[in-house]
Structure formats: C-alpha cells, structure tokens
Amino acid sequence: MESETRTEIIEATNRALCEHGYADLTMQRIATESSMTTAAIHYHFDTKEELLNAFLDDLIERFERKLCCEASDPRERLNEFLDAVFTPSDPTTDDFSVAIMELKAQAPYHDPFRERFLDLDEVMRGVVAEIVEDGIETGYFEETDPDEVARLVTTILNGAHARTVALGEPSDETRQVLEHTIEPHLGWTPGSEVIA
Amino acid sequence: MESETRTEIIEATNRALCEHGYADLTMQRIATESSMTTAAIHYHFDTKEELLNAFLDDLIERFERKLCCEASDPRERLNEFLDAVFTPSDPTTDDFSVAIMELKAQAPYHDPFRERFLDLDEVMRGVVAEIVEDGIETGYFEETDPDEVARLVTTILNGAHARTVALGEPSDETRQVLEHTIEPHLGWTPGSEVIA
Numbered sequence: 157m158e159s160e161t162r163t164e165i166i167e168a169t170n171r172a173l174c175e176h177g178y179a180d181l182t183m184q185r186i187a188t189e190s191s192m193t194t195a196a197i198h199y200h201f202d203t204k205e206e207l208l209n210a211f212l213d214d215l216i217e218r219f220e221r222k223l224c225c226e227a228s229d230p231r232e233r234l235n236e237f238l239d240a241v242f243t244p245s246d247p248t249t250d251d252f253s254v255a256i257m258e259l260k261a262q263a264p265y266h267d268p269f270r271e272r273f274l275d276l277d278e279v280m281r282g283v284v285a286e287i288v289e290d291g292i293e294t295g296y297f298e299e300t301d302p303d304e305v306a307r308l309v310t311t312i313l314n315g316a317h318a319r320t321v322a323l324g325e326p327s328d329e330t331r332q333v334l335e336h337t338i339e340p341h342l343g344w345t346p347g348s349e350v351i352a
Numbered sequence: 353m354e355s356e357t358r359t360e361i362i363e364a365t366n367r368a369l370c371e372h373g374y375a376d377l378t379m380q381r382i383a384t385e386s387s388m389t390t391a392a393i394h395y396h397f398d399t400k401e402e403l404l405n406a407f408l409d410d411l412i413e414r415f416e417r418k419l420c421c422e423a424s425d426p427r428e429r430l431n432e433f434l435d436a437v438f439t440p441s442d443p444t445t446d447d448f449s450v451a452i453m454e455l456k457a458q459a460p461y462h463d464p465f466r467e468r469f470l471d472l473d474e475v476m477r478g479v480v481a482e483i484v485e486d487g488i489e490t491g492y493f494e495e496t497d498p499d500e501v502a503r504l505v506t507t508i509l510n511g512a513h514a515r516t517v518a519l520g521e522p523s524d525e526t527r528q529v530l531e532h533t534i535e536p537h538l539g540w541t542p543g544s545e546v547i548a
Contacts, residue, residue, distance in 0.1 A: 179375030254460055260518035261453040264446065273518045304532065311529050314518075315511030322456035322469045322510075333507050336500065340536055 162210070164190055165197055169211045174251035178258035183207075205266060208259065212272040215256075216279065223283050230291035231350045237283060238346060241313055242331045257321045280313070281306040291342065298343035305341050312337065358406070360386055361393055365407045370447035374454035379403075401462060404455065408468040411452075412475065419479050426487035427546045433479060434542060437509055438527045453517045476509070477502040487538065494539035501537050508533065 168190035173181055175189075181204065187194045201207040222240045227233050263270040284306035291297030316330035335346045364386035369377055371385075377400065383390045397403040418436045423429050459466040480502035487493030512526035531542045 250460065254457055257453070257457040260514060261450055261457055263518045264450055264520070270518065270520060277515075277519060304529075307529055308533055311511040311515065311526060312507055313511070314514040315507040315509070318456060318510040318514050319473075319507065322459045322466065323473060324460070324466060330507060333500075333503055337504055337533060 161192075161200065165192070165200060165207070166211050166214045168192075169207055170252070170255075173208075173211070173255040178255065178262060205268065208266075209268045209272065212259070212269065212276075216272060216276050219276065220279055223279075229296070229350055230287050230294060231296050231344060231346075233287045234284075234291070234346050235350065237287065238331060238334070241280075242316075242327045253317060253321050257317065277310055280310050284309045288342070291344070296344060298341070300341045305338055308341075309334065309338060357388075357396065361388070361396060361403070362407050362410050364388075365403055366448070366451075369404075369407070369451040374451065374458060401464065404462075405464045405468065408455070408465065408472075412468060412472050415472065416475055419475075425492070425546055426483050426490060427492050427540060427542075429483045430480075430487070430542050431546065433483065434527060434530070437476075438512075438523045449513060449517050453513065473506055476506050480505045484538070487540070492540060494537070496537045501534055504537075505530065505534060 165186070168186050169181075171189040172185040176182075176185055183194045183197055183204065186207070187197055190197070197207075201210065219240075223237060227236060259269055260273060263273055281303070285302040288297060288300065288302035288305050292299060292302070312330070312334045316325075316327065316334070319325040319330055320327055331347075339345050361382070364382050365377075367385040368381040372378075372381055379390045379393055379400065382403070383393055386393070393403075397406065415436075419433060423432060455465055456469060459469055477499070481498040484493060484496065484498035484501050488495060488498070508526070508530045512521075512523065512530070515521040515526055516523055527543075535541050
C-alpha cells in the first residue's frame with residue numbers, strides 16, 4: 157500500500173476514534189473522515205481491529221520519534237522525555253487520551269492491542285533506563301537501579317493518564333508527583349535547570 | 353425503593369457489565385441477569401446512566417467498608433490497606449477491573465461518573481494520609497508529608513489498575529513497585545511483618 161494512502165486512513169481513524177469513541181467507531185465513520193470509500197478502506201484493512209493495530213503501530217512509531225532528542229546531557233534528556241510525555245502534542249489531546257484509555261480497556265479481549273501496549277511500555281522503560289544509566293555513568297545521578305526507576309516512572313505515567321481521563325487532573329500536578337518521587341533516587345531534581 | 357430490590361438490580365448490573373462491557377450494556381441484559389423485567393428496572397432507574405451511578409455509589413461504599421479495619425497499629429493498617437486494594441475480592445475481578453476502566457474512559461462525557469471517581473480518590477487518599485499521620489505520631493514512620501505520600505500511593509494504584517488491564521501485569525509486581533517507592537518516605541517497609 158502506498159504510504160500516503162496508509163497515512164490518510166490512519167489519520168482518519170484517529171479523528172473518527174476521538175470523535176465517536178471506540179464503541180461507535182465504524183468503517184463508515186472512518187470513511188467520512190477521509191476522502192475514501194469504505195470499500196477502498198476495506199481493500200487495505202480487512203477489519204476494524206486490523207486498522208486499529210495499524211493505528212497503534214503508528215502511535216508507537218511517532219512516540220519513538222518524539223523521544224529521539226538531540227541533547228547529550230542525561231539531565232536534559234530526562235527533562236525532554238518528561239516534556240514529551242506530559243505536553244499535549246495537539247489540541248485534540250483530551251479526546252485522544254480518552255481513545256487510548258478505551259483501547260487499553262479492550263486489550264484483555266484483543267491480543268494484538270495488548271502486544272502493542274506491551275511494546276510501547278518496553279520502549280518507554282528502555283528510554284528511561286538508558287537515560288538513568290547514562291546519568292549514573294557521567295556522575296550527574298546517584299547510584300540507583302535504572303530498571304527500577306524506569307518501572308516506577310512508567311507506572312506513575314500510566315496512573316497520570318488514568319487520572320487525566322477519569323478525574324480531569326491537570327497533567328502538571330501528576331508531573332510534580334513523578335518528579336518528587338524520582339528525585340531521591342537520582343539525587344537530582346527533574347525539571348530543574350541544567351547547568352553544564 | 354426496598355434495599356433488597358436495589359441490591360438485586362445493582363448486582364445484576366455488575367454481572368452484565370462484566371460480561372458484555374460498557375458499550376453493550378443494555379437494560380435488557382441487566383434484566384436477564386436479574387429476576388426482574390426491564391419495566392420493573394426502569395421503574396427504579398430511568399436511564400442506564402442513573403443505574404451506573406448507583407452501581408458506582410455501591411462500589412465506593414463497599415470499598416470504604418473493606419478499608420475499615422480493626423487494627424490500631426498504623427503499620428498493620430497500611431498492610432491491610434494494600435491487601436484490600438491489591439487482592440481480588442472475587443473470581444470475576446478481571447472483568448470487573450476492565451469494567452471500571454471502561455467507566456473511567458466515560459468520565460469525560462458523564463459528569464456523575466467523574467464525581468464518583470473523584471469521591472473514590474478522596475476516600476483512598478484520606479485513608480492513606482490518616483494511616484501515615486498516625487504512623488508519624490506513634491513514631492513508627494519517619495517525618496514525611498502524609499498528603500504527598502497519599503497522592504503518590506493513589507497515582508501508583510491508578511497506574512497498577514491500568515497495567516493489570518492493558519498489559520496483564522500481575523498485581524504483586526506493581527505492589528512491589530509501590531512498596532519500594534514509599535519505603536524511603538516512611539522509613540519502614542510495607543508488607544513486612546509487624547512486631548509490636
């Protein structure tokens with residue numbers, strides 16, 4: 157399939173999912189959000205599940221690109237990671253967070269969704285563990301278990317996501333909880349200015 | 353309404369919700385799970401939303417009762433709290449966790465759901481803050497900010513819930529993350545034996 161067609165279908169899926177939610181997502185609604193017919197979409201994706209798998213793959217890919225930052229200082233990289241996970245990337249983010257929450261709730265019934273959420277979790281844990289490891293090596297962070305910190309960070313991020321959706325908690329409040337929590341592990345305050 | 357009737361309807365809602373999920377929950381399916389007709393259920397609850405509000409009220413009430421423990425030692429109370437939140441109360445818990453996740457995803461569109469999740473969060477934070485406060489007063493825990501620890505605990509619990517549903521992560525793994533995280537705040541290891 158041409159990459160442009162794929163991108164168009166996935167973007168239409170994103171919009172339809174945010175607007176109607178998982179339960180009311182239909183091929184017709186995805187078609188309405190695109191310039192294509194349902195038959196044309198069906199030609200590329202047999203089922204709604206296949207389409208949502210592609211949507212999640214795309215999400216993970218974009219997330220990985222967002223996390224590739226230029227900084228070499230591990231403190232800057234940690235700040236940029238937190239900016240990336242806590243800063244809305246576009247104005248539809250509220251609906252988007254809800255859509256992801258709905259897909260998470262479907263994971264027990266759709267193995268391909270679960271696999272993708274496990275992938276995303278591994279990517280995130282990997283990035284954090286690497287930053288922490290570099291921070292210890294370069295002497296900016298205290299001795300600590302990078303995998304344990306990574307696991308703590310992702311668990312709190314999962315909690316932050318749920319709290320944004322269910323409670324409407326502002327993300328800067330949960331960001332603060334996260335920063336305070338990992339500070340004693342690192343011996344450095346995330347979010348603080350980095351002086352080389 | 354008689355309390356027995358209310359209990360029967362709410363229990364039927366619970367079963368129907370766990371079996372069919374939020375999107376496919378209908379008054380008919382709730383009636384099928386009970387000994388009542390849809391007309392009889394409608395007589396007590398006008399809409400599906402009203403019924404789910406009552407279901408969430410009942411959930412919070414049961415949760416509060418579960419948290420009322422007999423122990424006076426704050427360390428024991430913390431252990432009992434963690435047992436209560438991490439131990440499945442019945443074999444349908446998996447589906448139940450998923451159902452709650454679905455309702456959380458609906459909170460942005462249903463204010464009464466959001467209010468109830470905010471209530472539940474307040475109850476949990478209150479219980480944890482009180483235990484920590486008592487622990488500091490009695491000298492079992494180190495000086496720390498009880499509200500901050502309570503906030504951290506509930507955020508990690510929200511993350512634990514999402515990880516159970518989306519990733520299938522065993523709850524004892526997230527419990528360990530939580531215990532390790534609050535240990536330095538309290539100067540005591542949750543889950544360890546309490547010697548008076």
